[in-house]
Amino acid sequence: MNLHASWIASGIILVLLAVVVGVILNDGLSQPSVKSDIVTDIDTLNNQADTTLGEIVAGITVAQTFQATEPNLSRIQVHLATYRRQNTAPLLLSLSEYPSADASPLRSVEAQPGAIRNNSYHAFRFAPILDSDGRTFVLTLASPGADKGNAFTAFAGECDCYREGSLFLQGEPQPQLDLTFQVGYENPPKAGVLGELVNRMSQYKPWFFKGSALLALGLLSLAFAVLAVGSFTFPLLNDKDTCVSWAWMPLASVVIFAFTSWFILR
Amino acid sequence: MRQLEGTETGQTAGRVSVPSVTETLTKSVAFLTRDTFLVLLLGLTFFTGVFWAAVIPLWQIPDETGHFGYIQDLGERASLFPPDDYGPADVHVVFRQTGLAALPFHPETTQPFQKGSRDGPEEDAIKELPRSLRVERNTAWENGARHYPSGYYLLASLVYRTLRSQDIFTIMFGLRIFSAFLTSITVLFTYLTLKRFFRDEATAKATVLIIALSPMYIYMGMAVNVDVLIWLFLSVYLYLLTRAFADGLSPGLNLLIALNAALGLWVKQTFLIAIPFYFILVAFLNFRGPLTPARSLVPILVFFAVIAAFDGWLYLGDFIRTSPEAAGSTETQGRSVSGFLEHFQDYWDLYLRGGFDAFWGDFGWLDTSLSQRMYQFLRWGCAAAAGGLVLYLIRSGISRKIDGLTLFYLSLSITFVFSILLVSYLRLTSGEVWFLQGRYFFPMIGPIIALLVLGVVSVSNARLYKSAILTALVVGMVWFHADVLFRYVIPRFYA
Numbered sequence: 065m066n067l068h069a070s071w072i073a074s075g076i077i078l079v080l081l082a083v084v085v086g087v088i089l090n091d092g093l094s095q096p097s098v099k100s101d102i103v104t105d106i107d108t109l110n111n112q113a114d115t116t117l118g119e120i121v122a123g124i125t126v127a128q129t130f131q132a133t134e135p136n137l138s139r140i141q142v143h144l145a146t147y148r149r150q151n152t153a154p155l156l157l158s159l160s161e162y163p164s165a166d167a168s169p170l171r172s173v174e175a176q177p178g179a180i181r182n183n184s185y186h187a188f189r190f191a192p193i194l195d196s197d198g199r200t201f202v203l204t205l206a207s208p209g210a211d212k213g214n215a216f217t218a219f220a221g222e223c224d225c226y227r228e229g230s231l232f233l234q235g236e237p238q239p240q241l242d243l244t245f246q247v248g249y250e251n252p253p254k255a256g257v258l259g260e261l262v263n264r265m266s267q268y269k270p271w272f273f274k275g276s277a278l279l280a281l282g283l284l285s286l287a288f289a290v291l292a293v294g295s296f297t298f299p300l301l302n303d304k305d306t307c308v309s310w311a312w313m314p315l316a317s318v319v320i321f322a323f324t325s326w327f328i329l330r
Numbered sequence: 331m332r333q334l335e336g337t338e339t340g341q342t343a344g345r346v347s348v349p350s351v352t353e354t355l356t357k358s359v360a361f362l363t364r365d366t367f368l369v370l371l372l373g374l375t376f377f378t379g380v381f382w383a384a385v386i387p388l389w390q391i392p393d394e395t396g397h398f399g400y401i402q403d404l405g406e407r408a409s410l411f412p413p414d415d416y417g418p419a420d421v422h423v424v425f426r427q428t429g430l431a432a433l434p435f436h437p438e439t440t441q442p443f444q445k446g447s448r449d450g451p452e453e454d455a456i457k458e459l460p461r462s463l464r465v466e467r468n469t470a471w472e473n474g475a476r477h478y479p480s481g482y483y484l485l486a487s488l489v490y491r492t493l494r495s496q497d498i499f500t501i502m503f504g505l506r507i508f509s510a511f512l513t514s515i516t517v518l519f520t521y522l523t524l525k526r527f528f529r530d531e532a533t534a535k536a537t538v539l540i541i542a543l544s545p546m547y548i549y550m551g552m553a554v555n556v557d558v559l560i561w562l563f564l565s566v567y568l569y570l571l572t573r574a575f576a577d578g579l580s581p582g583l584n585l586l587i588a589l590n591a592a593l594g595l596w597v598k599q600t601f602l603i604a605i606p607f608y609f610i611l612v613a614f615l616n617f618r619g620p621l622t623p624a625r626s627l628v629p630i631l632v633f634f635a636v637i638a639a640f641d642g643w644l645y646l647g648d649f650i651r652t653s654p655e656a657a658g659s660t661e662t663q664g665r666s667v668s669g670f671l672e673h674f675q676d677y678w679d680l681y682l683r684g685g686f687d688a689f690w691g692d693f694g695w696l697d698t699s700l701s702q703r704m705y706q707f708l709r710w711g712c713a714a715a716a717g718g719l720v721l722y723l724i725r726s727g728i729s730r731k732i733d734g735l736t737l738f739y740l741s742l743s744i745t746f747v748f749s750i751l752l753v754s755y756l757r758l759t760s761g762e763v764w765f766l767q768g769r770y771f772f773p774m775i776g777p778i779i780a781l782l783v784l785g786v787v788s789v790s791n792a793r794l795y796k797s798a799i800l801t802a803l804v805v806g807m808v809w810f811h812a813d814v815l816f817r818y819v820i821p822r823f824y825a
Contacts, residue, residue, distance in 0.1 A: 092816035
């Protein structure tokens with residue numbers, strides 16, 4: 065292979081590489097769940113998990129009231145347990161305004177049994193309630209298809225851990241119990257998805273890993289990867305053992321990558 | 331730098347010359363021009379490591395809290411070992427106050443974030459925590475790292491002492507940068523070793539790039555963890571063994587090997603593997619002729635004398651744990667050779683997931699695994715490469731052109747893997763549930779990946795095949811790295 069052909073081949077490989085990395089980055093960030101997670105603020109209303117509330121079988125309901133503090137309520141995360149077994153009945157969460165005479169809930173979400181992990185928060189996602197700010201809601205957990213030995217349970221704190229709400233078991237208030245749960249509000253950040261991601265990645269980090277330093281490090285790492293791969297592929301594709309200046313090609317691909325990323329993510 | 335001219339240049343010895351700055355610079359530039367790849371490799375490993383260090387939140391790498399606690403102990407007090415079994419209160423408080431303590435083993439959980447800000451909700455409060463917490467030990471949290479020798483921790487405590495006046499984030503992430511630096515040197519020695527193993531620049535470069543681009547290797551390579559120094563010492567050790575294999579075991583080289591082993595044993599008990607490795611080297615050198623059994627005696631005595639002088643009191647005294655059995659175990663199940671073989675039947679799935687899969691990628695506190703499709707691809711790919719290696723060995727055996735260095739590396743790799751499996755068996759039969767992780771094989775990642783690459787490239791002698799397969803492997807690793815980072819790791823911690 066002559067020198068020019070190997071330049072071109074190396075260049076194509078490196079530019080492709082840079083574009084592939086850009087596409088993976090874009091694809092990773094544009095997945096609906098990732099995007100929604102980044103723009104969602106999670107508010108932990110009770111993190112205390114001292115006890116479980118028993119098996120949520122047919123006929124049993126666990127309800128917790130809470131006050132929304134922001135608009136666009138779009139998620140409720142409940143600390144659940146499986147009793148370390150494979151349950152087969154789905155778990156239903158319904159959300160209504162509290163108090164309300166209207167029997168039909170505002171939102172209903174079904175959690176598939178395979179998606180619920182033992183001793184973990186499970187996210188019930190739903191379409192945002194635009195005017196949720198300041199309103200009081202009640203979330204209700206039920207599992208009409210579950211029976212003893214095939215049901216999930218939820219954790220609760222043995223205290224009045226969340227003073228703005230109450231837990232009800234079978235409609236009976238439990239003043240010394242509160243469900244272990246979080247709520248999420250989907251409010252698009254001012255900085256955009258990538259900007260908010262960088263903000264999140266900067267938190268609890270030293271000054272030299274915050275903000276633009278992070279982006280610079282990422283680009284530097286990519287530049288070295290492309291340069292090292294370039295340094296490896298060029299002699300491989302070139303029969304002649306000639307020392308040539310090849311550095312402009314990987315550098316060009318880094319510039320292309322940076323431009324592509326900026327164009328896609330701006 | 332002052333040097334004596336004439337000893338190597340043939341000029342009259344004894345005249346002292348001082349090279350000028352220009353001369354030194356010219357030589358450095360000449361070196362860089364000659365091996366640009368080496369410099370790029372160092373840059374790639376270091377900056378990728380630092381980038382990963384910036385991406386992964388505080389203490390979200392297995393056992394990082396324990397290792398940091400040990401370093402903090404030595405950094406705050408002038409001692410050789412931690413004063414007692416408990417971790418400092420500082421780690422305990424910060425881990426909980428940031429909300430990061432809720433993350434391990436819960437992949438659906440992230441730390442609480444503050445919207446529109448680059449500071450965490452409790453960041454200012456944590457920075458204002460009293461310094462007295464760094465020496466308080468009123469927690470019930472036992473530090474599992476206390477059983478290790480203090481070699482790594484003493485070195486890391488120097489970094490700690492340098493950054494001591496800073497907040498805990500600066501100290502912790504500064505230590506991660508130090509680890510990334512150590513891993514860069516490890517990769518450099520791995521490259522030098524691979525060049526001798528393959529005797530072919532392109533294959534050595536491709537193999538070291540595969541290692542340097544392995545996301546799990548880089549992830550563990552920037553961790554505050556004793557293993558990073560073990561990797562470094564073992565990479566130097568393998569380089570020296572490879573030199574001894576090729577050039578013979580001179581007294582000077584033997585002393586270097588012994589010193590390296592002695593220092594490695596001051597880092598972690600894993601380095602006991604250096605002893606069987608040394609015997610394998612001596613056996614090969616005996617087999618190949620340059621070292622007769624009678625002439626082996628002195629080097630072996632020197633080797634053990636150096637180790638005894640440096641490490642005897644450490645290993646024979648009651649300073650560190652030397653038993654491979656689970657801590658506090660009193661009863662052990664019956665052990666036998668057949669029992670060892672049979673235990674693979676019961677634990678095969680765990681060996682596959684905890685050992686092989688986690689070698690390629692299982693992040694966080696081993697709670698962020700990759701897709702099953704990805705693992706299947708890696709399993710089949712490695713099985714094919716191992717098959718290629720077996721074919722290569724059979725072909726070489728038939729044609730009587732078997733490469734001694736390949737057999738040597740194979741012997742070292744088998745010994746290492748077998749030792750890990752044996753320790754795993756001993757621990758399982760002493761009551762431990764499961765402990766083995768893929769990262770425990772990283773000290774031998776160089777020979778393991780080298781043998782797999784050899785298996786792939788040896789399928790055909792055609793130059794085009796080799797160029798294409800090496801390029802595909804390297805480009806594939808870049809893709810794999812980016813995919814793991816952007817599709818698994820960043821969403822796990824920040825979405």
